[in-house]
Amino acid sequence: MSQHIVTGPERSRGDALLEIHGLCVDYGQGSDAVHAVTDVDLVLHRGEVLGLAGESGSGKSTLAMAATRLLREPGVITAGEVRLHYDTGSVADLLEAGTGALRVLRWSEVSLVIQSAMNALNPVMSIRTQLTDALAAHVPDMSRRSRRDRAVELLGMVGISADRLGSHPHELSGGMRQRVMIAMALALRPQIVIMDEPTTALDVVTQREILEELIDLRDRFGFAILFITHDLSLLIEIADSIAVMYAGRLVERASAQALFRAPRHPYTLGLLHSFPALHGPRVPMTGIPGSPPDLRMLPSGCVFHPRCRFALARCADDAPPLAATGTGGRVVACWLQHPPESAPTELARPEPGLEAWAPPATADGQAATQGGSAA
Amino acid sequence: MRTIARRLAFYAATAIVAISVDFLIPRIIPGNPVNAILARMQGATLSKATIAGLDEQYGVNTKTSLWTQYIHFWGNVLHGNLGTSTSNGFVAVSTVIREALPWTLGLVGVATVISFVLGTLIGVLVAWRRGTWLDNLLPATTFFQAAPYFFIAFLAIDLFSTKLGWLPSGQGHQDLDFPALNWTYISDVLDHAVLPALTIVVASAAGWIISMRNVMVTTMDEDYVLVAAAKGLHRRRVIWYAARNAVLPSISGFSLAIGFIVSGALLTEIVFSYPGLGLLLVNAVSDNDYALLQGLFLIITLAVLAANLIADFVYVFLDPRIRQEA
Amino acid sequence: MAVGIGTDRATGAASAPGSLPAAGGRSRAWRLPRSPKIIVGLVMLAVFVIIAIIGPLIAPYNPNVSFANSSVPLPPSGAHWLGTTALQQDVLSQLLSGGRSTLLVALIAGVIATALSVIIGVTAGYLGGLADDVLSMLANIFLVMPALPLLMILFGFLGHSSADNDLVVALVISITGWAWGARVLRAQTLSLRNRDYVDSARLIGESNWRIIGTEIVPNLVPVIASSFLFTVLYGVGTYTAIAFLGYVNPDHWSWGSMLFYSQEVNAETSGYWWWFVPPGLAVAFLGTSLALLNFGIDEFVNPRLRAAGLSGHPSRRTRGRTRQSFGQTAVIRADRGRP
Numbered sequence A: 001m002s003q004h005i006v007t008g009p010e011r012s013r014g015d016a017l018l019e020i021h022g023l024c025v026d027y028g029q030g031s032d033a034v035h036a037v038t039d040v041d042l043v044l045h046r047g048e049v050l051g052l053a054g055e056s057g058s059g060k061s062t063l064a065m066a067a068t069r070l071l072r073e074p075g076v077i078t079a080g081e082v083r084l085h086y087d088t089g090s091v092a093d094l095l096e097a098g099t100g101a102l103r104v105l106r107w108s109e110v111s112l113v114i115q116s117a118m119n120a121l122n123p124v125m126s127i128r129t130q131l132t133d134a135l136a137a138h139v140p141d142m143s144r145r146s147r148r149d150r151a152v153e154l155l156g157m158v159g160i161s162a163d164r165l166g167s168h169p170h171e172l173s174g175g176m177r178q179r180v181m182i183a184m185a186l187a188l189r190p191q192i193v194i195m196d197e198p199t200t201a202l203d204v205v206t207q208r209e210i211l212e213e214l215i216d217l218r219d220r221f222g223f224a225i226l227f228i229t230h231d232l233s234l235l236i237e238i239a240d241s242i243a244v245m246y247a248g249r250l251v252e253r254a255s256a257q258a259l260f261r262a263p264r265h266p267y268t269l270g271l272l273h274s275f276p277a278l279h280g281p282r283v284p285m286t287g288i289p290g291s292p293p294d295l296r297m298l299p300s301g302c303v304f305h306p307r308c309r310f311a312l313a314r315c316a317d318d319a320p321p322l323a324a325t326g327t328g329g330r331v332v333a334c335w336l337q338h339p340p341e342s343a344p345t346e347l348a349r350p351e352p353g354l355e356a357w358a359p360p361a362t363a364d365g366q367a368a369t370q371g372g373s374a375a
Numbered sequence B: 001m002r003t004i005a006r007r008l009a010f011y012a013a014t015a016i017v018a019i020s021v022d023f024l025i026p027r028i029i030p031g032n033p034v035n036a037i038l039a040r041m042q043g044a045t046l047s048k049a050t051i052a053g054l055d056e057q058y059g060v061n062t063k064t065s066l067w068t069q070y071i072h073f074w075g076n077v078l079h080g081n082l083g084t085s086t087s088n089g090f091v092a093v094s095t096v097i098r099e100a101l102p103w104t105l106g107l108v109g110v111a112t113v114i115s116f117v118l119g120t121l122i123g124v125l126v127a128w129r130r131g132t133w134l135d136n137l138l139p140a141t142t143f144f145q146a147a148p149y150f151f152i153a154f155l156a157i158d159l160f161s162t163k164l165g166w167l168p169s170g171q172g173h174q175d176l177d178f179p180a181l182n183w184t185y186i187s188d189v190l191d192h193a194v195l196p197a198l199t200i201v202v203a204s205a206a207g208w209i210i211s212m213r214n215v216m217v218t219t220m221d222e223d224y225v226l227v228a229a230a231k232g233l234h235r236r237r238v239i240w241y242a243a244r245n246a247v248l249p250s251i252s253g254f255s256l257a258i259g260f261i262v263s264g265a266l267l268t269e270i271v272f273s274y275p276g277l278g279l280l281l282v283n284a285v286s287d288n289d290y291a292l293l294q295g296l297f298l299i300i301t302l303a304v305l306a307a308n309l310i311a312d313f314v315y316v317f318l319d320p321r322i323r324q325e326a
Numbered sequence C: 001m002a003v004g005i006g007t008d009r010a011t012g013a014a015s016a017p018g019s020l021p022a023a024g025g026r027s028r029a030w031r032l033p034r035s036p037k038i039i040v041g042l043v044m045l046a047v048f049v050i051i052a053i054i055g056p057l058i059a060p061y062n063p064n065v066s067f068a069n070s071s072v073p074l075p076p077s078g079a080h081w082l083g084t085t086a087l088q089q090d091v092l093s094q095l096l097s098g099g100r101s102t103l104l105v106a107l108i109a110g111v112i113a114t115a116l117s118v119i120i121g122v123t124a125g126y127l128g129g130l131a132d133d134v135l136s137m138l139a140n141i142f143l144v145m146p147a148l149p150l151l152m153i154l155f156g157f158l159g160h161s162s163a164d165n166d167l168v169v170a171l172v173i174s175i176t177g178w179a180w181g182a183r184v185l186r187a188q189t190l191s192l193r194n195r196d197y198v199d200s201a202r203l204i205g206e207s208n209w210r211i212i213g214t215e216i217v218p219n220l221v222p223v224i225a226s227s228f229l230f231t232v233l234y235g236v237g238t239y240t241a242i243a244f245l246g247y248v249n250p251d252h253w254s255w256g257s258m259l260f261y262s263q264e265v266n267a268e269t270s271g272y273w274w275w276f277v278p279p280g281l282a283v284a285f286l287g288t289s290l291a292l293l294n295f296g297i298d299e300f301v302n303p304r305l306r307a308a309g310l311s312g313h314p315s316r317r318t319r320g321r322t323r324q325s326f327g328q329t330a331v332i333r334a335d336r337g338r339p
């Protein structure tokens, strides 16, 4: 395990770290199964912040939990592969891994921060216990003393003083609890941190502070983040590339800039209008009419067509493929973009001309400029 | 300490009610208990003073007001004076109870702890293995939960004592000369305690299994259990994350359960002729030994309150949220 | 539980209070859930009710009549399917005759105790304040006091003859059995009291009694039903225990008194199992049927409790396919006709 602990920012960025191919996830089996995730392809690169957006209920959490095999019953994975690339160059398919193998790679390779910090920490155990037990499980030869030192160091990284070690979750504020979760997620210096709505339950000020700390930590340690949120405007500030989900499918994937400045899918466009940008002038929030479909009775053709204001005649019958369009590795599932000439002006703005993903110069600064240039 | 203080106040109130019930029942219920005692003691000549003492104890033929009697009653209770046991040669009730109490405390105390630990562990396992054959344990559990303790005692005796001859079917010990701290005596006492204890454990563990299983099933849905699994902790540690929380409602439910367990255990003692409080209780009723009956009611209630207080301390110890507030 | 029966109330207490889902209107409260537990429980209970009604009529013999002078009970035979007692009475006939009093007393006790617990629990929860404090304290005191010694002190002073009266026995049982229901109902009332529709009823000036009668109580039906079943269960156990101790009218048979007579001659140490096993099983299965119904209601109120085995349709999703293991999502490759 020790090789995971010495890895740091010097890792080369850019090559694939977690590859999800053709992932399908159902709730339940047989005829009344709910198809919560359908045929998702997603690649998380080394050091990248990959955003996963979509209305709530679109299958974001299901995707993340299934990819890590943490999804609870009645969730079942029905197809696909999830390939994890180790530092050493070896590759593991998480969907084929047994209990033991999963236990070893969990937290040391992939860690998790989930939404409600209140419930993510065990209410009857001290912060110290919860910080150190992952160390104890993964690094058996680590002494009690050094586990404690590491816990202090981790708390320090998120700005919490060492005297909080003995506290219990109910004694901490919501923001502190989420910081503890983040510190905990970094305990074994994983390559990947999955964050499912990590700041949704927090007030805006705390949310900002934590996001900034997070980006700092990312720059220091170079881990990749799969950042899940329903709040697309937040992703645009921190993510390198963004994937948008609708009804369990990916509908568009592009670099954050490209997606923000030049959305290609009507659903992405709708999402962009659903939230005021954190920075920049306010734009009227038009959102998306209607509500997400019942996964048991999905519409025919393009699953978005009942809510799509650009829908074509064929959209009700033919499902559009998720196919490459334009430059920079963007993929979109919409007939308007195949061929792109048929797209209306809102969906045909010029590409900002960036690569799909390139390491951001200063993640934080760049994010701000992105937001600032919203007008 | 606030939680404990509040619970203490409640137990004090309960004790006051129990003592008042003790005082009031002979005075409210129609009939003359002293006559009943005298009828029962037919033949034995009682001195005038003894009869006057009984009159006073039950508020018969007396001119003093109810309130004065009540105050007097309290005085007696606080001095540990619970009257004399008419069916035990007018020995002080406290003496009679003192002889029987250790048997009951030992048997019921040990059996209750075993049953709680065992039931809780099984409950955890059944919840963790939800959806497997272990679920079929639940209907069986329901059966044992519904079967009277004394019926289970019958079955235990029939099987392990009468048919298999493994264990004695009654009494607390062989007729050895005197209780002694030697191995023969101790192993003999243990031998006699196994079947009654087994009965109490089998009859009461079902409740703990079901309550633990139900809370555990809900607790396993909590995010922190998911996080424990995500941390790659060992399965036992993940179960511990959930069980450590799920046991709390069982402990706070202890106060409700213990009264029922004690009632069942007393009946079990009766079947086994175990020399504890249960046997005293039936004999007191059949012999019209009212003072003993009242004393037993009081002592058993106080013992149950003490058990509750212990459960409270355990709870406070296990739940940091209460601990800090306390 | 109870004196005898063995149902620890912790079970109910852990799941029941505070878990009633928002019953927006009252229609939900009335819908009868159809889970296997409820069905099995109902069928078993129906059998017992039928035995209670026609049992004494279909009994092959008079349960009091001795067939011979021997004092050695006879094992089951063609003439006596369940053998005979030490008085050479027919065990099967006693068994068939013994259900009526048990069910009747338990039912009366259940009705009285449930009425008490609804009155006290709902009043405490609805009024709040001092009334709540006093009534809750009372209920808690009754809960924590061990029932058997209390019953015995009551019967001790009442004298044996009073215990011959079934109504007195039912009354005494209900005095020791109302508190649990009152506690649960209080908690539920408390949570209903602040719901919108109660507020609006209060705003348009409905009287407290009307609100309790039309808005609160109808929404408490599942909880009242569960506490009624629980009290009947308690009544069955307690009545059997009292009869086992020999404190009920010896003129009519009950399963408890069968156990009493068998214990009198040490049937359990003499191997006369056919004498005490049938009445014991009868009580246990009657209790099981009531407990199953009760769990069915609990699961209706809190669907997460359902087990895969005896539970209803919710687990149809996973039934019989694969075992799910927490922390290791199942991978079942299935072609579901991807787009």
Ligand SMILES: Nc1ncnc2c1ncn2[C@@H]1O[C@H](COP(=O)(O)OP(=O)(O)O)[C@@H](O)[C@H]1O
Pocket: A027, A034, A036, A054, A055, A056, A057, A058, A059, A060, A061, A062, A063, A073, A074, A075, A295
């Ligand atoms: N246990 C479950 N059983 C059936 N359907 C579920 C279950 N859990 C979630 N779903 C469905 O799966 C879909 C995706 O849920 P989720 O992954 O939580 O969405 P998101 O994280 O994007 O909000 C939702 O439509 C939800 O209704």
Ligand code: SF4
Pocket: A265, A266, A267, A302, A303, A304, A305, A306, A308, A309, A310, A311, A312, A315, A320, A333, A334, A335, A336
């Ligand atoms: S394929 Fe048709 S319905 Fe679907 S998003 Fe594109 S235009 Fe709208």
Ligand SMILES: [Mg+2]
Pocket: A057, A060, A061, A062, A196, A197
């Ligand atoms: Mg989610």
